[in-house]
Amino acid sequence: MPTRRLLILSASMGAGHDGVAGELARRLATGGVDAEVIDVLDLLPLRLGGALRWWYGWMMRTAPWLYAVIYRVFFVSDRAPSTSPLTALAAARLERLVRRRPPAAVVSTFHLAAQVTGHLRERGRLSVTSTVLLTDFAVHRLWLHPGNDGYLCPTAAAALGVTAATGRPASCHAPVVREEFRRPGADPAQVRSRIGARPDDRLVLISTGAWGVGRAERTARVLVRSGRYVPVVLCGNNGRLLRRLRGAGGGVVALGWRDDLPELMAAAHAVVDNAAGLTCTEALAAGVPVISYLPIPGHGRAGARAMARAGLSVHASDAASLLGALDRLADSSERDRQIARGTALFSSPPAEALLAHPTV
Template structure:
């Protein structure tokens, strides 16, 4: 199988890589391809850099682009970049013995769907949605089927495309289980005390969004210790060196989740799913524009998170998590997602 991802942050690649691991365990050979590498003249590098600059320095511009091209009904259904990717994807598939294409990024879903619609892709095309809110660029009726993270998304996708849809458990790496031993060692490693209420503040692999303001709100409360996941943004960690516990890119997310009281997130991505797997309640606060904001709304509507609109709501939500019934209700809704069939079960050929 060919798993199409994109190095726009780390979330799509994390899911694609985990899917390859799971398929390999079932005897299915799979390969991840970054579709940005299929763009000529280093356009993929430029596109990634431009997107990173926008979400860091001009989020209003990304919000405008998202509104016009990602969710507007008047935008073209297929972009020129998609046509270029589709042509190069077709040549790539011809050079390999591919039995199925699985897209974990919206441009890949567009390219594969375009090829499939016009008979230029001879194998099935599956789209594995990695967002809680499926914007228009995920939705191409040429694809054979969609794997969706929840029932609400599945209904929206089927209504928009007419394609068969199935709900699957979140694709989360191994190890996200709460462990008191793991929590104790993690606290010791990062310099936290045993009685600190650690609140993870996620800024994604690029360290974007208004997380400084979030961290300062938590630190000033005197009740919660912000552990800011700065990703690869060393400048963000430098600015927060006297606020809570800012961390560089962390390879031990299961350990941090084991020690966490809650997660405050701004992108509604893979970190939220990891928190749900670990039994950590999620609060969306100051989400990044576009897909981050729409995903935060979708998670809250499904009861999977709290969407805090201001600092008061953020602290009030954290306070409520101190009461077992409030925390347990949200954690149970997140855990229920993992009772669904795993994504790889829809991809492994019968009888293999």
């Protein structure tokens, strides 16, 4: 029987934060810990959470420049307000929730949740420990609140930055990724046949996230024109992008939301990513090289740069750089070096072990 209860605060902004929260809860449950996942957006009154989710999705698809401005002003500027009105609104509901069903600890996998828990802890309104599990490689200021008790970070550089900014302890954890990505167990030939690719096609997965955002069509055209790679665009839940790509034809394989992503990665030459989120860590777990190209503004661009600095990916600045990075992966020694840097992340302690037996 579970002997300890944890509350995990996530957010349904895309699928990355929820993906990490869900897998973390599953792992904790196998260790006898009762973990409940709550969407922090649901803690906002007057349906503000749903409106915020819709607005963010609309902005990323149609006006990414606006998100770039918001990110610059509120996420990374030292002049931004220390606490947003959303933090106070969600904090009141979280406080009531915790009083009704007290957990042993709270874990945040989204930056608004980290602000809410830090706000409550700092004011003595949250009596249990609060840990922030960072899901971004680039740590912006909204992840950071000195009221939280500790941080779990994907890299040593991130951990050092967090401690310097908050004064709180921070340690590295292995990325929280479904085990299927480390052992896909699929025949690449069958996977190619399943999606209509030929046995000798060199497949390159182009990730657009759950919402199908970014400039995937431009990336796909670069690969098609090279004649050396077959772009497989993962359109997520963006049906319009899927229909547009399938209607255009021209050597592009367009796929909607997939449950067999571990198998697709096992058959891929590389993953071209634009957000530095969960898809990147899944690729690193699967032993597939990651190349960042045309990243989305804000956290996507910052994350791509942070991954490149850590040696976890290549940040291609133009089409020639993208093709050059893909071509170099044909060299087995270069490919092995890049894969080794990614798989090394998984030598850190698993997050569930750090949370089940906290040291902070």
